[in-house]
């Protein structure tokens with residue numbers, strides 16, 4: 001059940017170019033978290049910013065902690081990157097639906113791009129069966145060692161070939177002739193659209209985690225709506241990414257909006 005709690009920063013480390021990892025601790029914060037769910041963060045610094053959504057990258061139930069991995073893109077994330085061990089911030093968690101882990105079949109394909117990669121770490125840990133993991137970066141990889149510790153094939157690509165394969169995640173999946181019974185994806189919308197087409201062509205079910213600008217994070221303000229197809233051809237309706245998602249089946253998403 002989602003709740004607003006006061007959390008304490010237990011560790012904050014820069015883990016890549018413009019990429020930070022923060023561990024937050026509070027009783028109950030790591031309970032009942034589904035991979036793909038996110039938190040809403042509010043700093044205790046008197047700022048007037050709306051809360052900021054960040055995906056849950058890892059949970060540590062023993063120590064009542066969870067990890068977020070993020071890029072600094074604006075004021076909220078910049079302020080967050082300045083937070084030190086022992087400082088507190090308010091967190092509304094867990095939010096959203098998360099991936100359907102129990103749908104994982106004999107073999108899963110997990111594909112992530114950029115800041116869509118963090119929630120795929122908890123997912124990759126939790127899903128049973130064999131896994132092929134495809135990670136696409138625009139610069140030096142982050143979290144790669146954590147993925148490589150898993151019992152899975154991990155493939156890395158970068159846009160300019162500065163690390164791993166030169167090309168997109170989809171290019172790499174084609175090169176490896178990726179195979180699986182289900183696909184999980186998180187990343188920029190163009191990547192998810194390409195992944196969705198790739199899955200559809202092969203008749204593989206796929207779940208994708210969408211990202212939209214958010215305000216309330218709990219389904220009340222309708223800022224974060226996306227188009228979801230109805231059963232009737234050409235019909236669609238709005239769904240809230242924060243409350244009905246962020247994870248949707250690829251066949252539901254209307255990509256050309």
Ligand SMILES: Cc1cc2nc3c(=O)[nH]c(=O)nc-3n(C[C@H](O)[C@H](O)[C@H](O)COP(=O)(O)OP(=O)(O)OC[C@H]3O[C@@H](n4cnc5c(N)ncnc54)[C@H](O)[C@@H]3O)c2cc1C
Pocket residue numbers: 038052053054055056069070071072073074075076077078115118119210211212213214246
């Ligand atoms: C469900 C969800 C999970 C997310 N998980 C992560 C994560 O794990 N790691 C991470 O680094 N980021 C994640 N994001 C994006 C993150 O929320 C934004 O980068 C952050 O809110 C920006 O806040 P800011 O104050 O620093 O920047 P702002 O000043 O608010 O914005 C700076 C720039 O970032 C863009 N931006 C802001 N919010 C979003 C958003 N929600 N989606 C797309 N672009 C946005 C703005 O258009 C602008 O160009 C997630 C977003 C959602 C909706």
Ligand code: FES
Pocket residue numbers: 213214215216217218219220221222223224225240241242243
């Ligand atoms: S952010 Fe308010 S409904 Fe989604």
